Amino acid sequence: MPRSGEDARRRLQQAALELYRERGFDRTTTAEIAARAGVTERTFFRHFPDKREVLFDGESALREVMTEAVAEAPEGLAPLDILRRVFATAGQRIEQNRSFTEPRFEVIAATPALRERDLAKHASLVEAVAQALRQRGVDARSADLATRAGWAVFDRAARDWIDDPGQSMSVHLDRAFEDLRGLIA
Amino acid sequence: MPRSGEDARRRLQQAALELYRERGFDRTTTAEIAARAGVTERTFFRHFPDKREVLFDGESALREVMTEAVAEAPEGLAPLDILRRVFATAGQRIEQNRSFTEPRFEVIAATPALRERDLAKHASLVEAVAQALRQRGVDARSADLATRAGWAVFDRAARDWIDDPGQSMSVHLDRAFEDLRGLIA
Numbered sequence: 001m002p003r004s005g006e007d008a009r010r011r012l013q014q015a016a017l018e019l020y021r022e023r024g025f026d027r028t029t030t031a032e033i034a035a036r037a038g039v040t041e042r043t044f045f046r047h048f049p050d051k052r053e054v055l056f057d058g059e060s061a062l063r064e065v066m067t068e069a070v071a072e073a074p075e076g077l078a079p080l081d082i083l084r085r086v087f088a089t090a091g092q093r094i095e096q097n098r099s100f101t102e103p104r105f106e107v108i109a110a111t112p113a114l115r116e117r118d119l120a121k122h123a124s125l126v127e128a129v130a131q132a133l134r135q136r137g138v139d140a141r142s143a144d145l146a147t148r149a150g151w152a153v154f155d156r157a158a159r160d161w162i163d164d165p166g167q168s169m170s171v172h173l174d175r176a177f178e179d180l181r182g183l184i185a
Numbered sequence: 186m187p188r189s190g191e192d193a194r195r196r197l198q199q200a201a202l203e204l205y206r207e208r209g210f211d212r213t214t215t216a217e218i219a220a221r222a223g224v225t226e227r228t229f230f231r232h233f234p235d236k237r238e239v240l241f242d243g244e245s246a247l248r249e250v251m252t253e254a255v256a257e258a259p260e261g262l263a264p265l266d267i268l269r270r271v272f273a274t275a276g277q278r279i280e281q282n283r284s285f286t287e288p289r290f291e292v293i294a295a296t297p298a299l300r301e302r303d304l305a306k307h308a309s310l311v312e313a314v315a316q317a318l319r320q321r322g323v324d325a326r327s328a329d330l331a332t333r334a335g336w337a338v339f340d341r342a343a344r345d346w347i348d349d350p351g352q353s354m355s356v357h358l359d360r361a362f363e364d365l366r367g368l369i370a
Contacts, residue, residue, distance in 0.1 A: 144341060145338070148341070149334045180334055
C-alpha cells in the first residue's frame, strides 16, 4: 500500500478511537469516522470491514511477532521461558504505541461488542502461539496449558503497565510471572 | 415455573442441540427447534431470547455454584486451593450432565458465533469468581491472576475429561494442576 494509504489508515484509527471515547462506540458511524479522518466512507471500507475491526488492526502483526518469537527462541528453553520472551517482545510493541494502546483499552473495556471481539482475537492469538510451540516439539497438552496460563500473566502485566507506566512491561511481566509462581507453590 | 415449563425448556435445549449437530447452527431456525420440541415458537421465546442462548442456560447456575463454593471454602486456604475446590464442585455438575455436555462442546467448537458467546460467558464467570475471592479478602491482583490461570487448568481438565471420561473430572483436575505446577517450576 502506498504511503498515503498507510497514512489514511492511521488517521482512520485515530479518528475512530477519538469518536468512540467522545460519544461511545454505538453512537459513532463509519461516515463520521471517515469525515473526521478527512477521507471518504468508501476509503474507510477499503481499509476495514466494519467499525469494530478498526481497533483490531494490530492483531495480525502481533500474531506474526509472537509466533516468530516462539520460533526464534533458543533451543532447550522450557515452554514458559519461551513465552516469557514472546511476551516481552510483544510488550515492547505495546509500549511503543502507548498513545493508542491506552485509550483503546478503555474503549474496549466500556463496550460489550468490542469486548467480545477482543476475547475472540485473544483466543485466536493463544491458539496461534500454542501451535508455534507445538511446531517446536512441545507436546500439545503442555503447549496449550502453558499458553493459556501464560496469557493470564501477560494480560495481568499489560493492565499493570496501563496503571503504572513508570515501570516497563518487562518489569511488570517479571512481577506477574513471580506472582503466579507464588500462587502455584 | 411449573413442571411443564421446565420440561418444555429441556426439550427445547435437546432439540436445538440435535438440530445444530445435524444441520449446523446457522441453518437451524427457532421455528424448527420449537417444532422438534413439540411446542410453539412463542414458547421458545418465552424461554430463550435467541438461538444462541439456548445452549448457555447452565451458565447462571454454574456461576451460582462457583461463587457459593468460593464463599463456603474453609478459612486459611490459598487462592488456588479454593479454586481447586470450586472447579471440583463445578466438575461434578458437568459430569452429571454428560449426554448434554459432550455434544454441546462439539457444536460450540464448530460454530464461530457460539465460540464468541462462550468466550464472553467464560470471561464473565472468571470475573464473578475473582470477585467472590476478593470478598473473602484475597487482594484484587492475586484474585485476578489466580482465577485466570486457574481457569486454564479447569478448561484443560474439562477437555481431557471429554476425551477420557473413564477418569473423573476430579482426577483430570489434579493432573492439570500438577502439570501447571511442573510448567511453572
